[in-house]
Amino acid sequence: MLRLSQICVDAHDPERLGAWWAGVLGWPLRVDADGDAFVTPPPGQGSELLFLAVPDDKVVKNRLHLDFTPDDQQAEVDRVLALGASRVDIGQGEQSWVVLADPEGNEFCILAPE
Numbered sequence: 001m002l003r004l005s006q007i008c009v010d011a012h013d014p015e016r017l018g019a020w021w022a023g024v025l026g027w028p029l030r031v032d033a034d035g036d037a038f039v040t041p042p043p044g045q046g047s048e049l050l051f052l053a054v055p056d057d058k059v060v061k062n063r064l065h066l067d068f069t070p071d072d073q074q075a076e077v078d079r080v081l082a083l084g085a086s087r088v089d090i091g092q093g094e095q096s097w098v099v100l101a102d103p104e105g106n107e108f109c110i111l112a113p114e
Contacts, residue, residue: 020084090107
């Protein structure tokens, strides 16, 4: 049996990007001696995000992305944009979700409330 432990994200600056995501999610950040940044959810609330240093640039749309379900979509979109996210068009057209990117260009979606 497998358990999803971590979602790994390549980053130019793991500590900076990890801190950004920690602020977005309200989860604690830990950086180890190798410079890897861990953003850890409260127990039972998801998998840890692990940010790893890579030299190469992100050049195409993510093959895997994160989706978040808010209580208030517009409030969360506004909040995350104010923290430094950007709107992106990946060809999604008019949808009920909003596609954004983190400061290093990794796409994620904020869905409509359930």
